Every structure is written in C-alpha cells, then in structure tokens.
Amino acid sequence: MKLIWKFNLVLLGIFVLGFLIAGYISYQALQANAREEILQNARLMMEAALSTRNYTTTQVKPLLETQVKYKFLPQTVPAYAATEQFNELRKKHPDYTYKEATLNPTNPRNRAADWEADVVHIFRNTSTTEVVGERDTPSGRALYLSRPIQVKSKACLDCHSTVDAAPKTMLDLYGNANGFGWKMDEVIGAQIVSVPMAVPIERARKTFTAFMGSLAAVFVAIFVLLNVMLYTMVIRRVTQLAGIADQVSLGNMDAGEFKTNSKDEIGVLTGAMGRMKASLVQAMKMLES
Amino acid sequence: MLVSGAATAAPEIGVVTLVEGEARLLRGVTWYKLVPGARVEEGDIVEALDRAQAQLEFTAGTAVNLVGAGAAYLAPAKSGPLVLTLPNGWLKVEAKAPGVRVRTMAFDVVTADGIVVIRAQGPSVDFFVEGGSAKLVELSAAGADGVTRDAKRGEYWAKPATSGYTTLPRAPRVFVDAMPRHFSDALPALTARMKSKPVLVVDHEITYAEAEPWLAGRDRAVFERRFASRLRDPAFRKAVEPVVARYPSWDRLVHPEKYAPKPVPATGK
Numbered sequence: 017m018k019l020i021w022k023f024n025l026v027l028l029g030i031f032v033l034g035f036l037i038a039g040y041i042s043y044q045a046l047q048a049n050a051r052e053e054i055l056q057n058a059r060l061m062m063e064a065a066l067s068t069r070n071y072t073t074t075q076v077k078p079l080l081e082t083q084v085k086y087k088f089l090p091q092t093v094p095a096y097a098a099t100e101q102f103n104e105l106r107k108k109h110p111d112y113t114y115k116e117a118t119l120n121p122t123n124p125r126n127r128a129a130d131w132e133a134d135v136v137h138i139f140r141n142t143s144t145t146e147v148v149g150e151r152d153t154p155s156g157r158a159l160y161l162s163r164p165i166q167v168k169s170k171a172c173l174d175c176h177s178t179v180d181a182a183p184k185t186m187l188d189l190y191g192n193a194n195g196f197g198w199k200m201d202e203v204i205g206a207q208i209v210s211v212p213m214a215v216p217i218e219r220a221r222k223t224f225t226a227f228m229g230s231l232a233a234v235f236v237a238i239f240v241l242l243n244v245m246l247y248t249m250v251i252r253r254v255t256q257l258a259g260i261a262d263q264v265s266l267g268n269m270d271a272g273e274f275k276t277n278s279k280d281e282i283g284v285l286t287g288a289m290g291r292m293k294a295s296l297v298q299a300m301k302m303l304e305s
Numbered sequence: 306m307l308v309s310g311a312a313t314a315a316p317e318i319g320v321v322t323l324v325e326g327e328a329r330l331l332r333g334v335t336w337y338k339l340v341p342g343a344r345v346e347e348g349d350i351v352e353a354l355d356r357a358q359a360q361l362e363f364t365a366g367t368a369v370n371l372v373g374a375g376a377a378y379l380a381p382a383k384s385g386p387l388v389l390t391l392p393n394g395w396l397k398v399e400a401k402a403p404g405v406r407v408r409t410m411a412f413d414v415v416t417a418d419g420i421v422v423i424r425a426q427g428p429s430v431d432f433f434v435e436g437g438s439a440k441l442v443e444l445s446a447a448g449a450d451g452v453t454r455d456a457k458r459g460e461y462w463a464k465p466a467t468s469g470y471t472t473l474p475r476a477p478r479v480f481v482d483a484m485p486r487h488f489s490d491a492l493p494a495l496t497a498r499m500k501s502k503p504v505l506v507v508d509h510e511i512t513y514a515e516a517e518p519w520l521a522g523r524d525r526a527v528f529e530r531r532f533a534s535r536l537r538d539p540a541f542r543k544a545v546e547p548v549v550a551r552y553p554s555w556d557r558l559v560h561p562e563k564y565a566p567k568p569v570p571a572t573g574k
Contacts, residue, residue: 082435082489082490083490084480085476085489086433086435086476087489105334184459184475184476188475188478
C-alpha cells in the first residue's frame with residue numbers, strides 16, 4: 017500500500033472519530049443549554065406571575081376594597097390579575113401559557129385539566145415545591161414548570177371558606193357552587209407555566225448543524241492541504257529519487273542527477289545519494305581502467 | 306310688621322373640601338356660590354345642582370359627599386350626632402363619633418361609625434351600609450321617632466313612597482348602577498389642604514320657589530321663621546300671597562290688617 021494511502025486512511029480515521037466525538041459532545045451540550053434556557057424562561061415567567069400576584073395583593077386590592085362592596089371586581093383577585101397579565105403577553109407569544117390550575121376554583125376558567133390535576137396531586141401528596149416536565153401540545157412539545165398554590169393567608173378564606181362568609185358581590189358574579197371549602201395550609205392548585213420547546217430546540221439544532229458543518233469543512237480543508245503538502249514535499253521527491261536510484265542500481269548511470277537545493281531531510285538524502293552515485297561512477301571507471 | 310331674618314353668626318362646624326359642578330350654599334336667606342375651603346355653619350343648606358358634587362368634612366371627622374340634584378340642611382344640634390336633612394339627592398356619609406343623623410322624608414338613618422350611601426327622592430328613600438353599622442329610625446305619623454331597625458354592614462334598605470320597607474343582604478344592581486361612580490371609593494380626606502378661608506360670593510336672595518320645598522318639609526316651622534324676612538321683597542311676597550294659608554305665621558305678616566285691633570264702636574251718651 018502506498019504511503020499516501022496509509023497516511024490518508026489514518027488521517028481519515030482520526031477525522032471521523034474526532035467528528036463523532038465532537039458531534040456527540042456538542043449535541044448534548046446544545047440540547048442541555050436549550051432545555052436550561054427554556055427552564056429559565058419558564059422560571060422568569062413564573063416570577064413575573066408571582067410579582068403580579070403580589071402587586072395585586074399589596075397595591076391594587078386595597079385601592080378597590082370599597083368598590084368590591086358594590087360590585088365584585090375580579091381585578092382584585094391575584095390569580096385573575098396574573099392570568100390576565102399573561103394573556104396580554106400571549107397576544108405576541110401565543111405558545112406560552114400560564115394557568116392557576118385549581119381543583120375547586122371560583123372562576124371556572126381556572127379548573128385544572130386532567131394532567132394539571134395530576135400535578136396538583138403531586139404537590140398535595142408530597143413536599144415537592146417544583147415540578148418540571150414535558151408534554152406534547154397542538155403547537156409542539158412544551159416544557160412546563162409548576163409550583164403549588166397553598167392557602168397561606170386568612171385573606172384567602174374571606175372568599176373561599178364558606179358561601180355565607182364570601183362577599184355577596186362575588187356570589188353575584190360566580191354563584192355559590194364552586195370555590196368554597198378551602199382550608200388553611202391546603203394546596204388547592206398549582207401555577208403552571210408552559211413554554212414551547214420547538215424554538216430553542218430548533219435553534220440548538222441549527223447551531224449544531226452549523227458547528228458540525230464548520231468542523232467538517234475544516235477537516236476537509238486540512239485533509240486536502242495535508243495531501244497536497246505530502247505529495248509536493250515528500251511523495252513526488254521520494255518517487256523521483258527512487259526512480260533515479262533504481263536506474264543507477266541497474267547500471268544506467270545516465271538516468272539523471274540527484275539534484276537538490278533543499279536542505280531538509282530529503283535534500284540531505286538526495287545529496288548523499290548524489291555523492292554515492294559519483295563514487296560508484298568513479299569506482300566503475302577505476303575497474304574498467 | 307316684618308320680622309327681621311338677619312342671620313346670626315352660628316358656629317362653624319365644617320369645611321367644604323371638594324366642589325365639582327355647580328353648587329351653592331344658603332346661609333340665612335342668601336345663596337352663596339360654594340367653593341372649596343368655605344366654612345359651613347349650623348343652619349346652612351348646601352345644594353348641588355344636577356350631577357354636581359360637594360364634599361363637607363366636619364370638625365369631629367365625619368365626612369359627607371352630596372351629589373345633585375340634591376340638598377342637605379345642616380340642622381342645629383346642641384349635642385350628640387350631626388344632623389343633616391336630606392330631602393333629595395345622593396349622600397355618602399363616613400361617620401366618626403359622635404356620628405350623624407340623616408333625616409329624610411321617609412325615615413332617619415343614624416350611624417356613629419358607619420359608612421352609608423343614601424339616595425333620597427322625596428318620600429322614596431333607600432340606603433346601603435357599606436361599612437360599620439347604622440340604625441333606621443321610622444317616623445311616626447306625628448313625625449316623631451318610631452320603630453328603630455338595625456342595618457348591618459352590607460345591608461340595603463329601601464322604603465318606596467307607596468310601599469313598605471324592604472331589605473337585601475347586598476346593594477342591588479339598579480342601586481349600584483344609578484349611584485355616583487365615585488361613591489364606590491372611600492371619600493378622600495382633604496381638610497388638611499383647606500388652609501385658606503375664601504370669602505363667599507353672594508349669588509342671590511332665596512326666592513319663594515327655592516324656599517317652598519323647605520317650607521313644606523320636616524322643618525317647616527324653622528324655615529317659616531327663617532324666611533320671614535324675605536316677605537319684605539315684593540316678588541317673594543307676591544308669590545306667597547296665593548298660598549299664604551299654608552304658613553299661618555306669615556298670614557299675620559302678609560295681611561296685618563286682618564289682625565289689627567278692631568275699632569271699638571262709639572257709644573252714645
């Protein structure tokens with residue numbers, strides 16, 4: 017097997033192995049980054065929802081306390097405020113969702129769906145404070161982040177303990193069938209933020225493709241360059257040297273000269289073979305004479 | 306002979322802290338333009354014209370907001386709660402001790418610490434207890450205090466002109482929809498901003514048409530005495546003459562000849 021083939025096989029092997037290892041590592045890293053980015057987005061949105069809840073409780077509700085005695089204003093309810101704030105955001109980012117999924121809600125739109133109820137039951141049955149998962153949605157795969165909604169303030173029970181204790185204006189709006197019987201410290205629902213995975217994952221895939229494409233291009237360039245250099249600097253000169261040496265060994269002293277201007281290893285070898293040929297020619301002449 | 310009706314100085318009991326729209330103040334027999342900062346005295350009548358509002362904050366801390374078309378008479382009260390007569394209009398009361406007694410044509414509402422919204426439309430009156438508690442004092446046929454009912458926080462009471470009392474555990478939609486929008490918020494405390502004391506600008510003397518509802522109301526005797534000085538005004542007097550029989554004390558002033566001593570017939574020797 018020729019030297020260049022051996023060289024190329026080894027080089028190709030190294031390149032393929034390196035390509036696969038780099039591809040595996042970068043793919044895993046990019047996917048992990050994408051998931052972490054999705055999770056960070058979800059956490060940020062969860063914090064935004066919590067901020068809205070707190071703002072509503074501490075600043076909006078006190079201002080509207082009097083008005084609620086005449087007409088119930090859902091704007092004073094933290095869950096309503098957080099959901100509405102998120103609905104505004106959804107006008108531009110419709111794939112993002114936020115829900116205060118509740119097992120026994122006052123507002124029917126907060127009633128937990130089957131899978132949401134499962135999440136709520138995790139919080140009710142364990143001491144878990146955060147649940148992260150993935151699920152398929154009509155718009156693609158989505159990551160959800162969930163935290164428990166626990167009755168921690170007696171203010172919650174003003175509206176949700178019994179029908180008799182609830183504000184009459186609230187009953188006018190929502191009726192007396194749902195949203196009662198809550199107890200202190202009870203987990204009554206879960207805040208669930210759902211973030212689409214498609215965009216970050218697609219972005220990670222594009223980054224991976226670009227990276228692997230670049231890596232392949234670099235490998236190909238190196239491969240070609242090394243082959244050109246090997247051919248011009250080694251193979252061609254050694255082949256030429258071997259051809260002359262072969263002719264000389266067969267007695268053809270006119271096969272050519274071992275000429276070189278190079279001072280590299282092949283140049284030194286060429287010089288040495290030139291001197292060896294000259295010595296051979298001189299020895300032959302001495303024998304003939 | 307005409308009785309002098311010049312108003313005597315009465316103690317200041319509060320200050321007008323907010324005026325929106327056209328409102329005026331009757332002191333004695335003279336209407337003044339109502340402006341923020343004006344002090345109110347016992348005996349004053351505050352009138353808010355259609356959709357106007359006037360807020361009064363009293364020295365004891367009680368605040369009331371009157372929305373027109375309506376008027377409130379600050380009746381003299383030697384001690385005890387502030388007394389307001391409300392023949393017409395919307396009134397939101399935020400009472401502080403010793404409280405307020407709002408007299409309407411149908412009943413009185415008394416509260417020491419409550420927040421009450423009252424709508425008076427002559428003999429038809431309803432109210433909602435937004436906070437605290439209140440008492441509804443029925444009027445006897447003679448106009449004296451009758452049966453007293455407790456009105457708790459969140460309760461609505463009504464007495465239509467032609468039927469009996471009704472109550473609900475919440476303010477009905479029709480009441481809330483008709484209520485001035487700002488009544489659904491707490492009344493702002495503005496007294497601290499009223500540092501200057503504006504000079505009241507006279508608008509005009511009360512006319513008979515303006516005086517007539519008061520002369521026909523629960524304090525008719527008080528207003529007959531108070532407005533008697535206006536009989537010196539020919540226009541007022543002319544308006545009264547056809548109906549002077551309604552005001553027995555004025556008949557002597559309008560027709561003094563009827564009450565002049567009759568000449569004793571001369572007796573012959």
